[in-house]
Amino acid sequence: MRGKFITLEGVDGAGKSTHVEWLADMLRSGGRRVAVTREPGGTELAEKLRELMLHSPMEPLTETLLMFAARDEHVRRRILPDLDAGTWVVCDRFTESTLAYQGGGKGVDAGLIGQLSQIVHPGLKPDLTLVFDCPYEISHARVTGTRRALDRFEREGRAFFERVRAAYVAAAQAEPQRVHLIDSTQTLETIRACLQGLVSKLA
Numbered sequence: 114m115r116g117k118f119i120t121l122e123g124v125d126g127a128g129k130s131t132h133v134e135w136l137a138d139m140l141r142s143g144g145r146r147v148a149v150t151r152e153p154g155g156t157e158l159a160e161k162l163r164e165l166m167l168h169s170p171m172e173p174l175t176e177t178l179l180m181f182a183a184r185d186e187h188v189r190r191r192i193l194p195d196l197d198a199g200t201w202v203v204c205d206r207f208t209e210s211t212l213a214y215q216g217g218g219k220g221v222d223a224g225l226i227g228q229l230s231q232i233v234h235p236g237l238k239p240d241l242t243l244v245f246d247c248p249y250e251i252s253h254a255r256v257t258g259t260r261r262a263l264d265r266f267e268r269e270g271r272a273f274f275e276r277v278r279a280a281y282v283a284a285a286q287a288e289p290q291r292v293h294l295i296d297s298t299q300t301l302e303t304i305r306a307c308l309q310g311l312v313s314k315l316a
C-alpha cells in the first residue's frame with residue numbers, strides 16, 4: 114500500500130520544526146515506516162538550491178522557479194519512491210509554502226504556481242497538511258531570539274508576514290478536510306493531542 118504524505122507548514126517562528134520529529138516518532142511507534150524530509154531541500158542538489166534561495170537576493174519569479182526546480186528533484190528522487198514503497202513521508206514545507214510565501218507574500222500569480230505544481234508533481238497532493246499559526250509578535254520574538262543569522266524570509270517585515278499568514282488561513286478555509294490550521298500558542302500537550310487526532314484519521 115502507498116504511504117501517506119504529511120506536510121507541515123506555517124509562518125516562520127510558529128514552532129513547526131519542533132513537531133516534525135515528534136510526529137515521525139509517533140507514527141513509527143504505531144509500526145509505520147517513516148521518512149522525514151524538508152523543503153527547500155531533501156536531496157544534495159536541492160539543499161544547494163536552498164542555500165541560494167535563503168541567502169542570495171533574487172526576483173520573486175526566479176525564486177519560484179528555483180523552488181520548483183528543487184521540488185522536482187525532491188519529488189522524483191525521494192518522495193515518490195518512498196511513497197511507492199509504502200513509506201510514510203513527513204515533509205517540513207511543500208507547495209503550500211510556495212503559494213503562501215511567493216504567491217501571498219511576494220505577489221507571484223497563484224495560477225502560475227498551480228501550473229508549475231501540475232508540471233512538477235501531477236497527481237501528488239499531501240494527504241494531510243498541518244499549518245502552524247501564530248501572531249506576528251510571537252513569530253518575530255522567536256525568529257530574532259535565535260543566535261544564527263536570519264535568512265531572507267526571516268528578515269521580511271510585518272506586512273509580508275501578514276500576507277503569508279493570510280494565504281495559509283485561506284488555504285485551510287478552501288480545503289478544510291485536508292489542510293488544518295493549528296494555533297501554535299496552545300500548550301505542547303494540546304497541540305500533540307490535536308496532531309494525534311488528525312493523523313489517526315489517515316490510517
Ligand code: TYD
Nearest residue numbers: 125130152153180206207210211214215266
Ligand atoms: P524553514 O522550514 O522555515 O527553515 P528553518 O526552520 O531552518 O528556518 O524554511 C525556510 C524558508 O523557506 C521559510 O522562510 C519559507 C521559505 N520557503 C518559501 O518561501 N517557499 C517555499 O516553497 C518553501 C518550501 C520555503
